[in-house]
Amino acid sequence: MSVLLLAEHEQGQLKAATRNAVTAAKAIGGDLHVLVVGSGVAAVADAASKIDGVAKVLVADSALYAHPLAEPLSALIVSLAGGYSHILAPATSTAKNALPRVAALLDVAMLSEITGVVSPHRFVRPIYAGNALATVESADSVQVVTVRPTAFDAAGDGAAAAPVEAVAAVADPALSRFVSADLSKSERPELTAARIVVAGGRGMQSGENFHLLEAIADTLGAAVGASRAAVDAGFVPNDYQVGQTGKIVAPDLYIAVGISGAIQHLAGMKDSKIIVAINKDEEAPIFQVADYGLVADLFKALPELSAEL
Amino acid sequence: MKILCAVKRVVDYNVKIRVKTDQTGVETANVKFSMNPFDEIAVEEAVRLKESGAATEIVVVAVGPTAAQETLRTALAMGADRAILVQTDLETQPLGVAKALKAIVAKEAPGLVIVGKQAIDDDCNQTGQMLAALLGWGQGAFASKIAAANGELTVTREVDGGMETIALPLPAVVTADLRLNEPRYATLPNIMKAKKKPLEIVAPDALGVDLTPRLTVLKVEEPPTRSAGVKVPDVATLVAKLKNEAKVIP
Amino acid sequence: MTAYVPPLKEIRFVLDHLAGMADVAALPGFEDASADMVDSILGEAAKIAENTLAPLNEIGDRQGAKLDAAGVARTADGWGAAWQTLVEGGWNSLPFDPEQGGMGLPNLLNTAVQEMWQSANMAFALCPMLTQGAVNAMQLYADDALKAIYLPKMISGEWTGTMNITEPQAGSDLAATRSRAVPNGDHYLVSGQKIFITYGDHDLTENIVHLVLARLPDAPAGVKGISLFVVPKFLVNADGSIGARNQVNCVSLEHKLGIHGSPTAVLSFGDEGGAVGWLVGQPNRGLEYMFTMMNHARLNVAMQGLAIAERAYQQALSYARDRVQGKPLGWTGNAPFAIVHHPDVRRLLMGMKARIEAMRGILYTAAAAVDVAHNHADEAERKRAGLLVDLLTPIAKGWCTETGQLLASDGVQVHGGMGFIEETGAAQHYRDARITTIYEGTTAIQANDLVNRKILRDGGAGARALLADIAALGRELADGADDSLRVTGLALLDSTVHAGDAVEWLLTAGADDVRVPAAASVTLLELLGLVVGGWQLARAGRVAVAKLAEGDPDTAFLSAKPLTARFFADHFLPRVAALRTTVVAGSGSVMALSDEQLFAA
Numbered sequence A: 001m002s003v004l005l006l007a008e009h010e011q012g013q014l015k016a017a018t019r020n021a022v023t024a025a026k027a028i029g030g031d032l033h034v035l036v037v038g039s040g041v042a043a044v045a046d047a048a049s050k051i052d053g054v055a056k057v058l059v060a061d062s063a064l065y066a067h068p069l070a071e072p073l074s075a076l077i078v079s080l081a082g083g084y085s086h087i088l089a090p091a092t093s094t095a096k097n098a099l100p101r102v103a104a105l106l107d108v109a110m111l112s113e114i115t116g117v118v119s120p121h122r123f124v125r126p127i128y129a130g131n132a133l134a135t136v137e138s139a140d141s142v143q144v145v146t147v148r149p150t151a152f153d154a155a156g157d158g159a160a161a162a163p164v165e166a167v168a169a170v171a172d173p174a175l176s177r178f179v180s181a182d183l184s185k186s187e188r189p190e191l192t193a194a195r196i197v198v199a200g201g202r203g204m205q206s207g208e209n210f211h212l213l214e215a216i217a218d219t220l221g222a223a224v225g226a227s228r229a230a231v232d233a234g235f236v237p238n239d240y241q242v243g244q245t246g247k248i249v250a251p252d253l254y255i256a257v258g259i260s261g262a263i264q265h266l267a268g269m270k271d272s273k274i275i276v277a278i279n280k281d282e283e284a285p286i287f288q289v290a291d292y293g294l295v296a297d298l299f300k301a302l303p304e305l306s307a308e309l
Numbered sequence B: 001m002k003i004l005c006a007v008k009r010v011v012d013y014n015v016k017i018r019v020k021t022d023q024t025g026v027e028t029a030n031v032k033f034s035m036n037p038f039d040e041i042a043v044e045e046a047v048r049l050k051e052s053g054a055a056t057e058i059v060v061v062a063v064g065p066t067a068a069q070e071t072l073r074t075a076l077a078m079g080a081d082r083a084i085l086v087q088t089d090l091e092t093q094p095l096g097v098a099k100a101l102k103a104i105v106a107k108e109a110p111g112l113v114i115v116g117k118q119a120i121d122d123d124c125n126q127t128g129q130m131l132a133a134l135l136g137w138g139q140g141a142f143a144s145k146i147a148a149a150n151g152e153l154t155v156t157r158e159v160d161g162g163m164e165t166i167a168l169p170l171p172a173v174v175t176a177d178l179r180l181n182e183p184r185y186a187t188l189p190n191i192m193k194a195k196k197k198p199l200e201i202v203a204p205d206a207l208g209v210d211l212t213p214r215l216t217v218l219k220v221e222e223p224p225t226r227s228a229g230v231k232v233p234d235v236a237t238l239v240a241k242l243k244n245e246a247k248v249i250p
Numbered sequence C: 001m002t003a004y005v006p007p008l009k010e011i012r013f014v015l016d017h018l019a020g021m022a023d024v025a026a027l028p029g030f031e032d033a034s035a036d037m038v039d040s041i042l043g044e045a046a047k048i049a050e051n052t053l054a055p056l057n058e059i060g061d062r063q064g065a066k067l068d069a070a071g072v073a074r075t076a077d078g079w080g081a082a083w084q085t086l087v088e089g090g091w092n093s094l095p096f097d098p099e100q101g102g103m104g105l106p107n108l109l110n111t112a113v114q115e116m117w118q119s120a121n122m123a124f125a126l127c128p129m130l131t132q133g134a135v136n137a138m139q140l141y142a143d144d145a146l147k148a149i150y151l152p153k154m155i156s157g158e159w160t161g162t163m164n165i166t167e168p169q170a171g172s173d174l175a176a177t178r179s180r181a182v183p184n185g186d187h188y189l190v191s192g193q194k195i196f197i198t199y200g201d202h203d204l205t206e207n208i209v210h211l212v213l214a215r216l217p218d219a220p221a222g223v224k225g226i227s228l229f230v231v232p233k234f235l236v237n238a239d240g241s242i243g244a245r246n247q248v249n250c251v252s253l254e255h256k257l258g259i260h261g262s263p264t265a266v267l268s269f270g271d272e273g274g275a276v277g278w279l280v281g282q283p284n285r286g287l288e289y290m291f292t293m294m295n296h297a298r299l300n301v302a303m304q305g306l307a308i309a310e311r312a313y314q315q316a317l318s319y320a321r322d323r324v325q326g327k328p329l330g331w332t333g334n335a336p337f338a339i340v341h342h343p344d345v346r347r348l349l350m351g352m353k354a355r356i357e358a359m360r361g362i363l364y365t366a367a368a369a370v371d372v373a374h375n376h377a378d379e380a381e382r383k384r385a386g387l388l389v390d391l392l393t394p395i396a397k398g399w400c401t402e403t404g405q406l407l408a409s410d411g412v413q414v415h416g417g418m419g420f421i422e423e424t425g426a427a428q429h430y431r432d433a434r435i436t437t438i439y440e441g442t443t444a445i446q447a448n449d450l451v452n453r454k455i456l457r458d459g460g461a462g463a464r465a466l467l468a469d470i471a472a473l474g475r476e477l478a479d480g481a482d483d484s485l486r487v488t489g490l491a492l493l494d495s496t497v498h499a500g501d502a503v504e505w506l507l508t509a510g511a512d513d514v515r516v517p518a519a520a521s522v523t524l525l526e527l528l529g530l531v532v533g534g535w536q537l538a539r540a541g542r543v544a545v546a547k548l549a550e551g552d553p554d555t556a557f558l559s560a561k562p563l564t565a566r567f568f569a570d571h572f573l574p575r576v577a578a579l580r581t582t583v584v585a586g587s588g589s590v591m592a593l594s595d596e597q598l599f600a601a
Ligand SMILES: Cc1cc2nc3c(=O)[nH]c(=O)nc-3n(C[C@H](O)[C@H](O)[C@H](O)COP(=O)(O)OP(=O)(O)OC[C@H]3O[C@@H](n4cnc5c(N)ncnc54)[C@H](O)[C@@H]3O)c2cc1C
Pocket: A200, A201, A202, A203, A204, A226, A227, A228, A229, A230, A241, A242, A243, A244, A245, A246, A247, A257, A258, A259, A260, A261, A262, A263, A264, A265, A268, A278, A279, A280, A281, A284, A296, A297, A298, A299, B013, B037, B038, B120, B178
C-alpha cells in the first residue's frame, strides 16, 4: 500500500490543511508520498518533507502549474498514479476541482470529504449536509479521496526530512486558460485554519456593519466568516461563506452573530469546539447548537463585546 | 449551440432528514423530493443563455428512477426543450452517471454541458468534473458567472481564496455554484407546455453503460448531536464564561 | 418566525379523495388537468406562496398601504414585484377560457392555488381574488366589445378588477344604493361615492377596472333599479393603450384592525361631471349580475377562513413543539418538556386541525361542484351540482369564516403571552381573520340567504336531500369495522336527526312571526356548518381506512384521519343537539325584550 497526497499551498506557503490530510493518510497506512505542484514551490516542498510520516516528496515545479487548472493538474496526477493504492488530497477547491477528473481517468469511484478512516478501503463521510454519516467501502483498486481537514488533527513535523524528488510536468491538455484571480487579501488568519471564527449573517444588515465583527476578530486574532445570506446580499465576498456549500470550519471558538442557524450553515461549523450565538430571536435554531447563547440586538451586543475584550 | 443539463431528483433541501433505524440509509418514504437546487441553477443558466441567443436548444437528462420524470418536467417547465431519462432503480453514483451522460453527449453532440456542482443528498461534487474528464473536455467548476463569446466561455469560479476567472474553449462542462443566478419560477403556460415536450426514456443497457455502484454503503448513522448549552444574560457573563469556563479566550 | 409551508399532501388528499379531482379532470374542457399536471402546478404555486408571498405578509402588516401626495395608494415593499411574479407566471389566468388567454383549468385547481396564496398572505391575495371575480362577471354579462377591451388584460393580471358596491348608507342593504349613471352618447357618466373598496386604488398595475353599481335616471327604486357599469381608472384608447385619467379619485384609505397591506379605499366617482363608464349587460339587472360574482367571491372569502386558520395552526404547532413550560401530566419522557404534551394544548391543536380539515373538505367539495355545474355534459348533473353549490355557499361562507376567527384566536392562545405580542405573528392572523365574517355579506346576511333562498324557497327539499346523504354515510360507518369511524358514524347520524328537526321547524316557524326564522338563522347556519364539517371528516376517515387496508405506506398521515374525525365527533358534533334546542326553543326569546327593556339600564 502506498499513498500519494496532493499538498495544498498558497503564496509559497504550505497550507495547514495538508497536515490534516497527512493524518488521514497515516491512518490508512503504507508509504506516504506528498506531491507538490506549482511554480516556485521549493519552500513548500521543503516544509512538506518535514512533516512526520512523509516518506518522500515529489515536486512538479513548472510555470504551467502557476495556477493549478484542473486539466493539467489531473493529467499530472494520473501520470504519477501507477503503483499508488490511494490518491489523497485535503478537500480544498483545487482538489475538489481536479480529483474527480483523476478518478474518472483512472475509471475508479471517488470518495469526497471523508471524516474518518475505518480501514484502507472503508471510510466515513458526511451526506445530507452532515445530517447523516455514511460508512462506505470501495471495491476499486485505487482509492481517490478528499479529506475534510477539520475531521483530522494536523500532523506535526518529524525528526528527519524526507527526500525531495523532482517530477516532470506533463503536456498541457490546453482545455482551459487562466485569466485572472481576485483573491481576498486579509491580515487575519485564514478561515479554515483559524482558532477563532467570528461570523455574521443577514442580521448584520450591511457590509459596513461587518466592521463591528472585524474589530472583535482583530482583538481575538480571529478570522471572519459569514452565512450564505450575508454573502448573497453582498455584505462580504464569497470566500467568507461557511456551510454545506462554503467552507467547513471547526475552530475552538465560533461566534455566530445575526445568523439563524439553517442546517446548511450548521453543516459548516457544528464541529466547532465552543459555539457562541448572538441573535435577537430567542427561537433561532442556532441556539440549539450553541454552548453559550445571548439573546440580544447585535448592534448593542457587539460594541459591548468589543469593550469587554 | 445545444446545451445539455443534468438534473437529479433529491430529498427537498427543506426536509429535515431522518436516518433509518436499521442504518441502511435515510428515510425517503413520504418525503418531499425536488430538483437538486444546484441543478435548478444549471437549468436556469441554460435557459438564460438560450434567451440571450447564445444557445438554440436545451436538453435535460436525469439518471434515476421513473419518478425522476417529475424532475425532468420541472426542467422542461423552466424552459428546457427536451428531456431524456436514463432509467434505473440502482443507487446512482457520480462515475456511473458521468458515463451515462457521456453516452448521451455522444448522441446529442451539445456544445456545452451545465450541471450542478454537487447534489445535496450525497454531497459528492464529482459528476461534472468526471464527465469532462471522460469526454476529454475542459471544465469550469463552481461557476458563479459565465459569459459566452467567440466559441469560448469566460467562467468566474468560486475558489477558496476568492474568485478565479478562466477561459474555456467549447465544448466544455460547467458546474453551477449557488451564486450563478437565481432560478425563476416556472410559469403556468410553461408548466402546461412541458407536458407536451418530448421526454424519452432509455435503458442504461441501450447506452452500453453499467450503472452498478462501485461504492457500497455499509451503514448510515446519525451524527453525534450537539446539545444546546446555556443562555447567558449579558455580554459580561458571556466573556467571563469564555475566559473561565470554556477557556477559549485569554 | 412565521414561515408558511403549503400542506401539499393534505391538499392533494382532499383534491383526490373528497373533491374528486379525477372526475373533474374528466369533464369536457379540462383535459389538461391530469394528475401529474396537477402536481406540477401545485408544486410551483407552493414555491411562490412559501418563498415570495409569505415573507411579505408581515411587511404588509407593518407598513400598510399608504396614500401618497398624488392620491395614489402605495402598497408595501416587495408587493409590486410579487404581483409581477403572478402576472408573468400566468397564475391569474388559471381558471379562464383559453380563447381569452386563460389556461382552461378547473375551478377546483384554482381553489387549491388560492388557498396557498391566502394562507401565505391574505391581504395580498385579495387582489387576485377580486380580479378573478371581476373577470367572471364580465365574462358572463359584458358585451363582446367590452370584453375585447378589458378581459385579456384582466385575465393576465396586467390590470386588476374591483367590486364597487358599498356606499356610506348602503352596506348590507343594497336597495339604498345612490350612485347614479346618466347616458351620454355611447357611454354613461357615473357619479357617487363608494366606500371600503378593496384594492380600489394601488400601484401594482397601470390600470384598474372598477365594476360599479349605480342607478339610471329612470330606474325603479330598490334592488330592481340597480345597474352594473365598467369604469376604468384610465380610459383605454382604441389601440388598447392607456388614455386619459377617468374621474375616479381615491379620497382616502381606511385605517384598519387587520389586512393592513390591502388598500381599502374611499372612491369618489365623477367629481367633475361624471366618470366615463359602460353598461354591463341589461339595465337594472346589476344586482343579479353582481350576485353571480358574489357567490364566487363568497366561496373565496370562505377560503380565507380556512387559509388563515391553516397559517395560524402551522405557527401554533411549531411553537407548541418548541416552547418548554411545566412538566406535562403523565409525561414519562425526559426533559425538556414542550407544551405540545399538555393535554389542553393538545385539545386546542386538535380542535384547530379537525376544523381545518373539515373546512377544506367543504370548500373543495363545493369547488368541484362549481366545475360540474359549469362543465358537465349532462344537464341533470349540472343542475344537481348547482343546487349543492347554492346550498353550501352560505354555510361555507358563514361557518368557515366564523371558524377561521375562532382558530386564529386559538392560535394566539397556544402561544400564551407571546401570542399577544406582535412579533410572533400569531396576533396578525387574529386581526386579519376578523374581516372575513363581515365583507361579502356578514354572517347574518349569509344566514338570511340560507334560510330564505336555500331552505324556505324549495320547501326544505335541498336541505333534506343533503341530510339524507350524510345520514346514509353515518349509518354505513356506524356499521363498519373501524372503532373511531363507528363512533363518528353514530354521532354524525345523530346530528342529522337534530339538523332535520331544526330544518322542519324552520319551514313553519315564520307562520306567526316573520322575525322568528331570522332570529334562528345564524344558529341554524352554525348547526349545519358542524354537520357538513363532520360529514367531510367522516368521508376523509373512510377513505384513509380503506387506503390503509390496501397497504398504503403513509400510515402516520392516514391513520390520523379516522382519529381526527372521531375527535370532531366527540367535541363538536354533540353541539348540534344543543344548537337544535336553541333554534327550536330559543328563537322567540331573542326579541322578547321591548326596546324600552333593552335600553332600560
Ligand atoms: C443548496 C443550499 C446550500 C446552502 N448552503 C449554505 C451555506 O453553505 N452556508 C450558509 O450559511 N447557508 C447556506 N444555505 C442557505 C441557508 O439555507 C440559509 O438561507 C442561510 O444560512 C441563512 O443565513 P442567515 O442565518 O444569515 O440569515 P437568516 O436566516 O435571515 O437569519 C438572520 C438572523 O439574524 C437575526 N437578526 C436580525 N437582526 C438582528 C439584530 N439586530 N441582532 C441580533 N440578531 C439579529 C435574526 O433573528 C435571524 O435569526 C444554503 C441553501 C441551499 C438551498
